[in-house]
Amino acid sequence: MTALPDAAVSRLVRAIRAPDLSGTRYVLGREVGRGGMGSVWEAEDPELGRVVALKVLDLPDAAGDLAARLKREARVLARLEHPGVVPVHDVGTLPDGRPWYAMKLVRGDRLDAAAALLPTLRERLRLFLRVCEPVAFAHARGIVHRDLKPSNVMVGPFGEVLVLDWGIARLLDEEASERRPGPPAEPPIEPCEPRAGGPGTAAGTVLGTPGYMAPEQARGDGGVDARADVWALGVLLRGLAGPEALRARRLAAIVAKATAERPAERYEGAPALAADVVRYLDGEPVTAYRERPWERAARFAVRHRVALLLLLAYLAARAAVLLVYGR
Protein backbone atom coordinates (compact mmCIF):
# COMPACT_ATOMS: atom_id res chain seq x y z
CA MET A 1 0.00 0.00 0.00
CA THR A 2 1.35 3.41 -0.93
CA ALA A 3 1.23 6.13 1.72
CA LEU A 4 -0.35 9.39 0.71
CA PRO A 5 2.00 12.37 0.59
CA ASP A 6 1.71 14.80 3.52
CA ALA A 7 0.40 17.56 1.27
CA ALA A 8 -2.39 15.31 0.08
CA VAL A 9 -3.26 14.30 3.64
CA SER A 10 -3.43 17.91 4.77
CA ARG A 11 -5.64 18.78 1.80
CA LEU A 12 -7.96 15.95 2.77
CA VAL A 13 -8.04 17.01 6.42
CA ARG A 14 -8.76 20.56 5.35
CA ALA A 15 -11.53 19.38 3.05
CA ILE A 16 -13.13 17.45 5.92
CA ARG A 17 -12.81 20.26 8.40
CA ALA A 18 -13.63 23.09 6.02
CA PRO A 19 -17.11 24.33 6.77
CA ASP A 20 -19.71 24.14 4.05
CA LEU A 21 -20.92 27.70 3.85
CA SER A 22 -23.67 27.07 1.34
CA GLY A 23 -26.79 28.70 2.66
CA THR A 24 -24.79 31.54 4.17
CA ARG A 25 -23.68 34.69 2.42
CA TYR A 26 -20.01 34.04 3.14
CA VAL A 27 -17.29 32.72 0.86
CA LEU A 28 -14.75 30.56 2.64
CA GLY A 29 -11.09 31.60 2.75
CA ARG A 30 -8.12 30.12 4.52
CA GLU A 31 -8.00 28.75 8.05
CA VAL A 32 -6.51 31.37 10.37
CA GLY A 33 -6.66 29.72 13.77
CA ARG A 34 -7.55 26.69 15.77
CA GLY A 35 -8.84 26.56 19.30
CA GLY A 36 -10.02 24.03 21.80
CA MET A 37 -13.40 23.40 20.28
CA GLY A 38 -13.23 24.71 16.76
CA SER A 39 -11.42 26.56 14.09
CA VAL A 40 -11.42 30.10 12.82
CA TRP A 41 -11.63 30.76 9.10
CA GLU A 42 -11.23 33.82 6.99
CA ALA A 43 -14.40 34.41 4.99
CA GLU A 44 -15.53 37.10 2.61
CA ASP A 45 -18.87 38.77 2.96
CA PRO A 46 -19.64 39.81 -0.65
CA GLU A 47 -22.76 41.74 0.35
CA LEU A 48 -20.87 44.13 2.58
CA GLY A 49 -17.55 43.71 0.79
CA ARG A 50 -15.54 42.86 3.84
CA VAL A 51 -13.49 39.99 5.17
CA VAL A 52 -14.62 38.47 8.46
CA ALA A 53 -13.48 35.69 10.76
CA LEU A 54 -15.78 32.69 11.05
CA LYS A 55 -15.58 30.54 14.15
CA VAL A 56 -16.97 27.05 13.53
CA LEU A 57 -17.03 23.86 15.56
CA ASP A 58 -14.70 21.24 14.12
CA LEU A 59 -17.28 18.46 14.15
CA PRO A 60 -21.03 18.26 14.66
CA ASP A 61 -21.55 18.10 18.41
CA ALA A 62 -24.04 15.37 19.16
CA ALA A 63 -24.22 16.11 22.89
CA GLY A 64 -24.66 19.77 22.21
CA ASP A 65 -22.28 21.00 24.90
CA LEU A 66 -19.71 22.50 22.57
CA ALA A 67 -22.36 23.91 20.29
CA ALA A 68 -24.01 25.55 23.27
CA ARG A 69 -20.64 26.89 24.35
CA LEU A 70 -19.97 28.42 20.92
CA LYS A 71 -23.41 30.04 20.82
CA ARG A 72 -22.94 31.25 24.33
CA GLU A 73 -19.59 32.79 23.43
CA ALA A 74 -21.24 34.65 20.55
CA ARG A 75 -23.90 35.99 22.93
CA VAL A 76 -21.29 37.05 25.47
CA LEU A 77 -19.38 38.91 22.74
CA ALA A 78 -22.59 40.51 21.53
CA ARG A 79 -23.22 41.78 25.06
CA LEU A 80 -19.74 43.32 25.25
CA GLU A 81 -19.80 46.24 22.85
CA HIS A 82 -16.35 47.66 23.48
CA PRO A 83 -13.45 48.58 21.17
CA GLY A 84 -11.33 46.03 23.03
CA VAL A 85 -13.73 43.16 22.40
CA VAL A 86 -14.11 41.55 18.97
CA PRO A 87 -17.57 42.43 17.62
CA VAL A 88 -19.87 39.63 16.46
CA HIS A 89 -21.52 40.24 13.09
CA ASP A 90 -23.64 37.18 12.55
CA VAL A 91 -24.52 33.72 13.89
CA GLY A 92 -25.93 30.61 12.26
CA THR A 93 -25.80 26.86 11.78
CA LEU A 94 -24.17 25.00 8.89
CA PRO A 95 -26.08 22.39 6.90
CA ASP A 96 -24.21 19.67 8.85
CA GLY A 97 -25.47 21.08 12.13
CA ARG A 98 -22.30 22.86 13.23
CA PRO A 99 -22.96 26.30 14.71
CA TRP A 100 -20.82 29.25 13.65
CA TYR A 101 -20.51 32.91 14.24
CA ALA A 102 -18.91 35.65 12.19
CA MET A 103 -16.81 38.29 13.87
CA LYS A 104 -14.31 40.97 12.98
CA LEU A 105 -11.15 39.52 11.51
CA VAL A 106 -8.38 40.51 13.89
CA ARG A 107 -4.99 41.15 12.36
CA GLY A 108 -1.98 41.72 14.55
CA ASP A 109 0.33 40.08 17.04
CA ARG A 110 -0.20 38.18 20.25
CA LEU A 111 0.31 40.27 23.36
CA ASP A 112 3.72 38.82 24.19
CA ALA A 113 4.99 39.23 20.62
CA ALA A 114 3.71 42.82 20.48
CA ALA A 115 5.22 43.61 23.87
CA ALA A 116 8.60 42.26 22.76
CA LEU A 117 8.69 45.05 20.17
CA LEU A 118 8.24 47.74 22.83
CA PRO A 119 11.62 48.88 24.12
CA THR A 120 10.58 50.58 27.35
CA LEU A 121 8.80 49.38 30.47
CA ARG A 122 6.55 52.45 30.30
CA GLU A 123 5.28 51.46 26.86
CA ARG A 124 4.69 47.87 27.95
CA LEU A 125 2.78 49.03 31.02
CA ARG A 126 0.65 51.31 28.85
CA LEU A 127 -0.09 48.29 26.67
CA PHE A 128 -1.07 46.38 29.79
CA LEU A 129 -3.47 49.18 30.72
CA ARG A 130 -5.17 48.79 27.36
CA VAL A 131 -5.65 45.09 28.12
CA CYS A 132 -7.29 46.02 31.42
CA GLU A 133 -9.88 48.25 29.71
CA PRO A 134 -12.05 45.58 28.00
CA VAL A 135 -11.61 43.28 31.00
CA ALA A 136 -12.84 46.03 33.32
CA PHE A 137 -15.72 46.69 30.93
CA ALA A 138 -16.67 43.00 31.05
CA HIS A 139 -16.44 42.97 34.85
CA ALA A 140 -18.77 45.96 34.99
CA ARG A 141 -21.26 43.88 32.99
CA GLY A 142 -20.88 40.90 35.26
CA ILE A 143 -18.73 38.84 32.91
CA VAL A 144 -15.49 37.14 33.95
CA HIS A 145 -13.23 36.04 31.09
CA ARG A 146 -11.47 33.19 32.98
CA ASP A 147 -8.92 32.52 30.24
CA LEU A 148 -6.77 35.62 29.94
CA LYS A 149 -3.37 34.77 28.50
CA PRO A 150 -1.05 36.27 25.87
CA SER A 151 -2.54 34.23 23.03
CA ASN A 152 -6.00 35.55 23.86
CA VAL A 153 -4.95 39.17 23.55
CA MET A 154 -4.20 40.56 20.11
CA VAL A 155 -2.50 43.86 19.40
CA GLY A 156 -3.39 45.37 16.04
CA PRO A 157 -1.13 47.34 13.73
CA PHE A 158 -2.34 50.65 15.19
CA GLY A 159 -1.81 49.52 18.76
CA GLU A 160 -5.44 48.55 19.29
CA VAL A 161 -5.87 45.78 21.84
CA LEU A 162 -8.51 43.10 21.47
CA VAL A 163 -9.32 40.46 24.05
CA LEU A 164 -10.37 37.21 22.36
CA ASP A 165 -11.80 33.82 23.23
CA TRP A 166 -14.63 34.42 25.64
CA GLY A 167 -15.66 30.78 25.30
CA ILE A 168 -15.40 29.97 28.99
CA ALA A 169 -16.46 33.37 30.28
CA ARG A 170 -18.63 33.32 33.37
CA LEU A 171 -21.74 35.41 33.66
CA LEU A 172 -22.03 36.51 37.25
CA ASP A 173 -25.36 38.32 36.98
CA GLU A 174 -26.97 35.34 35.29
CA GLU A 175 -25.79 32.96 37.98
CA ALA A 176 -26.97 35.38 40.62
CA SER A 177 -30.36 35.65 38.93
CA GLU A 178 -30.53 31.86 38.80
CA ARG A 179 -30.13 31.76 42.55
CA ARG A 180 -32.83 34.39 43.01
CA PRO A 181 -36.50 33.52 42.59
CA GLY A 182 -38.32 35.04 39.63
CA PRO A 183 -37.43 35.55 35.95
CA PRO A 184 -33.94 36.71 34.94
CA ALA A 185 -33.50 40.38 34.08
CA GLU A 186 -31.93 39.66 30.66
CA PRO A 187 -32.42 36.89 28.09
CA PRO A 188 -30.55 33.94 29.55
CA ILE A 189 -27.28 32.62 28.22
CA GLU A 190 -27.00 28.99 29.23
CA PRO A 191 -24.05 28.30 31.49
CA CYS A 192 -22.00 25.59 29.91
CA GLU A 193 -19.29 23.32 31.22
CA PRO A 194 -17.85 21.40 28.27
CA ARG A 195 -16.81 17.80 28.66
CA ALA A 196 -13.94 18.09 26.26
CA GLY A 197 -11.27 20.71 26.21
CA GLY A 198 -8.51 21.21 23.75
CA PRO A 199 -5.01 22.54 23.40
CA GLY A 200 -4.55 25.50 25.70
CA THR A 201 -7.73 25.13 27.69
CA ALA A 202 -8.07 22.38 30.24
CA ALA A 203 -11.14 20.20 30.14
CA GLY A 204 -13.75 19.18 32.67
CA THR A 205 -14.92 21.26 35.55
CA VAL A 206 -11.60 23.08 35.70
CA LEU A 207 -11.60 25.57 32.86
CA GLY A 208 -8.73 27.82 31.97
CA THR A 209 -5.05 27.65 31.14
CA PRO A 210 -2.47 26.39 33.63
CA GLY A 211 -0.15 29.19 34.63
CA TYR A 212 -2.83 31.82 34.02
CA MET A 213 -5.54 30.27 36.19
CA ALA A 214 -6.18 31.70 39.62
CA PRO A 215 -5.67 29.14 42.41
CA GLU A 216 -9.40 28.96 43.19
CA GLN A 217 -10.13 28.46 39.49
CA ALA A 218 -7.51 25.70 39.24
CA ARG A 219 -9.06 23.96 42.25
CA GLY A 220 -12.41 24.06 40.49
CA ASP A 221 -13.98 26.07 43.30
CA GLY A 222 -17.37 27.50 42.58
CA GLY A 223 -17.85 31.23 42.88
CA VAL A 224 -14.94 32.34 40.75
CA ASP A 225 -15.35 36.07 40.26
CA ALA A 226 -13.58 39.07 38.70
CA ARG A 227 -10.61 38.48 41.00
CA ALA A 228 -9.75 35.37 38.97
CA ASP A 229 -9.20 37.67 35.99
CA VAL A 230 -7.18 39.98 38.25
CA TRP A 231 -4.91 37.02 38.98
CA ALA A 232 -4.44 36.34 35.25
CA LEU A 233 -3.85 40.04 34.62
CA GLY A 234 -1.20 39.94 37.35
CA VAL A 235 0.54 37.09 35.54
CA LEU A 236 0.33 39.04 32.27
CA LEU A 237 1.75 42.10 34.03
CA ARG A 238 4.63 40.06 35.44
CA GLY A 239 5.42 38.80 31.94
CA LEU A 240 5.18 42.24 30.35
CA ALA A 241 7.28 43.95 33.01
CA GLY A 242 10.03 41.33 33.00
CA PRO A 243 12.31 40.31 35.87
CA GLU A 244 14.46 43.45 35.71
CA ALA A 245 11.53 45.80 36.18
CA LEU A 246 10.16 43.72 39.03
CA ARG A 247 13.18 44.68 41.13
CA ALA A 248 11.28 47.92 41.63
CA ARG A 249 9.45 47.24 44.87
CA ARG A 250 6.30 49.14 44.02
CA LEU A 251 5.78 47.35 40.73
CA ALA A 252 6.62 43.99 42.30
CA ALA A 253 4.06 44.75 45.03
CA ILE A 254 1.39 45.43 42.42
CA VAL A 255 2.09 42.06 40.78
CA ALA A 256 2.15 40.35 44.18
CA LYS A 257 -1.18 41.87 45.17
CA ALA A 258 -2.79 40.93 41.85
CA THR A 259 -1.56 37.35 42.15
CA ALA A 260 -2.23 36.89 45.86
CA GLU A 261 -3.19 33.33 46.80
CA ARG A 262 -6.41 34.41 48.49
CA PRO A 263 -8.90 36.35 46.31
CA ALA A 264 -9.70 38.65 49.24
CA GLU A 265 -6.10 39.92 49.20
CA ARG A 266 -6.21 40.83 45.50
CA TYR A 267 -7.49 43.93 43.78
CA GLU A 268 -11.28 43.95 43.60
CA GLY A 269 -11.28 44.14 39.84
CA ALA A 270 -9.37 45.20 36.75
CA PRO A 271 -10.04 48.95 37.29
CA ALA A 272 -8.36 48.90 40.71
CA LEU A 273 -5.33 47.06 39.32
CA ALA A 274 -5.11 49.43 36.34
CA ALA A 275 -5.40 52.44 38.66
CA ASP A 276 -2.39 51.24 40.66
CA VAL A 277 -0.36 50.74 37.46
CA VAL A 278 -1.31 54.28 36.39
CA ARG A 279 -0.17 55.56 39.80
CA TYR A 280 3.10 53.70 39.36
CA LEU A 281 3.60 55.26 35.92
CA ASP A 282 2.79 58.73 37.28
CA GLY A 283 5.24 58.33 40.15
CA GLU A 284 2.48 58.41 42.74
CA PRO A 285 2.10 56.09 45.74
CA VAL A 286 0.50 52.74 44.91
CA THR A 287 -2.02 51.05 47.16
CA ALA A 288 -0.12 47.76 47.03
CA TYR A 289 2.99 49.08 48.76
CA ARG A 290 3.49 51.09 51.93
CA GLU A 291 6.52 53.26 51.35
CA ARG A 292 9.18 54.13 53.90
CA PRO A 293 9.79 57.88 54.34
CA TRP A 294 13.04 57.86 52.38
CA GLU A 295 11.45 55.91 49.56
CA ARG A 296 8.70 58.51 49.42
CA ALA A 297 11.31 61.28 49.34
CA ALA A 298 13.25 59.53 46.58
CA ARG A 299 10.10 59.02 44.53
CA PHE A 300 9.17 62.68 45.02
CA ALA A 301 12.65 63.78 43.91
CA VAL A 302 12.50 61.58 40.80
CA ARG A 303 9.00 62.69 39.93
CA HIS A 304 9.77 66.39 40.29
CA ARG A 305 13.41 66.24 39.24
CA VAL A 306 13.23 69.04 36.66
CA ALA A 307 11.57 71.49 39.06
CA LEU A 308 14.05 70.57 41.81
CA LEU A 309 17.02 70.94 39.44
CA LEU A 310 15.80 74.38 38.37
CA LEU A 311 15.37 75.41 41.99
CA LEU A 312 18.87 74.14 42.78
CA ALA A 313 20.20 76.05 39.76
CA TYR A 314 18.60 79.23 41.11
CA LEU A 315 20.03 78.66 44.61
CA ALA A 316 23.45 77.84 43.15
CA ALA A 317 23.37 81.01 41.03
CA ARG A 318 22.31 83.04 44.06
CA ALA A 319 25.11 81.55 46.17
CA ALA A 320 27.65 82.11 43.38
CA VAL A 321 26.67 85.77 43.05
CA LEU A 322 26.99 86.20 46.81
CA LEU A 323 30.35 84.47 46.96
CA VAL A 324 31.89 86.04 43.85
CA TYR A 325 30.42 89.54 43.94
CA GLY A 326 29.53 89.74 47.62
CA ARG A 327 25.96 90.83 46.89
Add this chain to the structure above:
Amino acid sequence: MNKVLLGLLLGGGLGVLDGLTAWFTPEVRKDILGIVMGSTFKGLVAGLLIGFFSKKVASVPATVVFGVIVSGFFAYLVAAQMGKYYFEVMLPGALVGLVTGYVTARYGKGAPAGNPERRAA
Protein backbone atom coordinates in the same frame (compact mmCIF):
# COMPACT_ATOMS: atom_id res chain seq x y z
CA MET B 1 -3.83 74.92 42.41
CA ASN B 2 -4.71 77.17 39.50
CA LYS B 3 -1.92 78.59 37.40
CA VAL B 4 -2.43 82.24 38.33
CA LEU B 5 -2.43 81.55 42.08
CA LEU B 6 0.55 79.21 41.76
CA GLY B 7 2.49 81.80 39.74
CA LEU B 8 1.60 84.47 42.29
CA LEU B 9 2.68 82.37 45.29
CA LEU B 10 5.84 81.07 43.69
CA GLY B 11 6.85 84.45 42.28
CA GLY B 12 6.16 86.07 45.64
CA GLY B 13 7.95 83.35 47.61
CA LEU B 14 11.04 83.41 45.45
CA GLY B 15 10.91 87.21 45.50
CA VAL B 16 11.05 87.16 49.32
CA LEU B 17 13.94 84.69 49.20
CA ASP B 18 15.76 86.78 46.61
CA GLY B 19 15.28 89.90 48.68
CA LEU B 20 16.49 88.24 51.87
CA THR B 21 19.84 87.46 50.27
CA ALA B 22 20.58 91.17 50.62
CA TRP B 23 21.27 90.39 54.27
CA PHE B 24 24.58 88.87 53.16
CA THR B 25 25.69 92.20 51.72
CA PRO B 26 26.64 94.39 54.71
CA GLU B 27 26.37 97.74 52.89
CA VAL B 28 22.66 97.23 52.07
CA ARG B 29 21.67 95.25 55.17
CA LYS B 30 20.06 98.29 56.76
CA ASP B 31 17.74 98.61 53.75
CA ILE B 32 16.70 94.97 53.79
CA LEU B 33 13.03 95.62 54.51
CA GLY B 34 12.63 97.83 51.47
CA ILE B 35 14.63 95.41 49.34
CA VAL B 36 12.51 92.45 50.44
CA MET B 37 9.29 94.38 49.82
CA GLY B 38 10.45 95.53 46.40
CA SER B 39 11.68 92.08 45.47
CA THR B 40 8.45 90.49 46.67
CA PHE B 41 6.35 92.96 44.69
CA LYS B 42 8.49 92.31 41.62
CA GLY B 43 8.06 88.55 42.10
CA LEU B 44 4.29 88.85 42.61
CA VAL B 45 3.81 90.90 39.45
CA ALA B 46 6.04 88.58 37.42
CA GLY B 47 4.30 85.50 38.88
CA LEU B 48 0.88 86.95 38.08
CA LEU B 49 1.87 87.65 34.47
CA ILE B 50 3.46 84.22 34.13
CA GLY B 51 0.34 82.58 35.59
CA PHE B 52 -1.95 84.36 33.14
CA PHE B 53 0.35 83.58 30.24
CA SER B 54 0.48 79.91 31.23
CA LYS B 55 -3.30 79.82 31.45
CA LYS B 56 -3.65 81.21 27.95
CA VAL B 57 -0.81 79.29 26.32
CA ALA B 58 -0.73 75.61 27.25
CA SER B 59 2.97 75.20 26.61
CA VAL B 60 5.73 74.56 29.13
CA PRO B 61 8.61 75.82 26.91
CA ALA B 62 6.69 79.00 25.93
CA THR B 63 5.86 79.75 29.58
CA VAL B 64 9.47 79.17 30.64
CA VAL B 65 10.74 81.58 27.95
CA PHE B 66 8.07 84.11 28.91
CA GLY B 67 9.01 83.73 32.59
CA VAL B 68 12.70 84.35 31.88
CA ILE B 69 11.92 87.41 29.76
CA VAL B 70 9.45 88.97 32.22
CA SER B 71 11.54 88.32 35.32
CA GLY B 72 14.72 89.32 33.49
CA PHE B 73 13.05 92.55 32.41
CA PHE B 74 11.95 93.40 35.98
CA ALA B 75 15.43 92.58 37.24
CA TYR B 76 16.85 94.84 34.52
CA LEU B 77 14.61 97.69 35.73
CA VAL B 78 15.93 97.23 39.29
CA ALA B 79 19.54 97.13 38.08
CA ALA B 80 18.96 100.13 35.82
CA GLN B 81 17.61 102.09 38.80
CA MET B 82 20.88 101.40 40.62
CA GLY B 83 22.88 101.92 37.44
CA LYS B 84 25.11 98.93 38.25
CA TYR B 85 25.14 95.24 39.28
CA TYR B 86 23.33 94.27 36.07
CA PHE B 87 24.68 90.73 35.96
CA GLU B 88 24.34 90.09 39.72
CA VAL B 89 20.71 91.19 39.73
CA MET B 90 19.58 89.89 36.35
CA LEU B 91 20.99 86.36 36.58
CA PRO B 92 19.05 85.31 39.73
CA GLY B 93 16.06 87.33 38.53
CA ALA B 94 15.90 85.46 35.24
CA LEU B 95 16.31 82.14 37.06
CA VAL B 96 13.35 83.03 39.28
CA GLY B 97 11.33 83.47 36.09
CA LEU B 98 12.62 80.15 34.80
CA VAL B 99 11.55 78.28 37.94
CA THR B 100 8.21 80.10 38.17
CA GLY B 101 7.47 79.54 34.49
CA TYR B 102 8.27 75.85 34.59
CA VAL B 103 6.44 75.08 37.83
CA THR B 104 3.37 77.13 36.85
CA ALA B 105 3.05 75.52 33.43
CA ARG B 106 3.86 72.01 34.62
CA TYR B 107 1.89 71.82 37.85
CA GLY B 108 -0.74 74.54 37.73
CA LYS B 109 -4.31 73.67 36.86
CA GLY B 110 -6.27 75.87 34.52
CA ALA B 111 -8.00 75.66 31.18
CA PRO B 112 -5.90 77.04 28.35
CA ALA B 113 -7.77 79.23 25.88
CA GLY B 114 -9.47 77.42 22.99
CA ASN B 115 -9.72 74.04 24.68
CA PRO B 116 -13.41 73.47 25.38
CA GLU B 117 -12.81 69.92 26.61
CA ARG B 118 -10.57 71.07 29.44
CA ARG B 119 -12.80 74.05 30.14
CA ALA B 120 -15.74 71.71 30.53
CA ALA B 121 -13.72 69.50 32.85
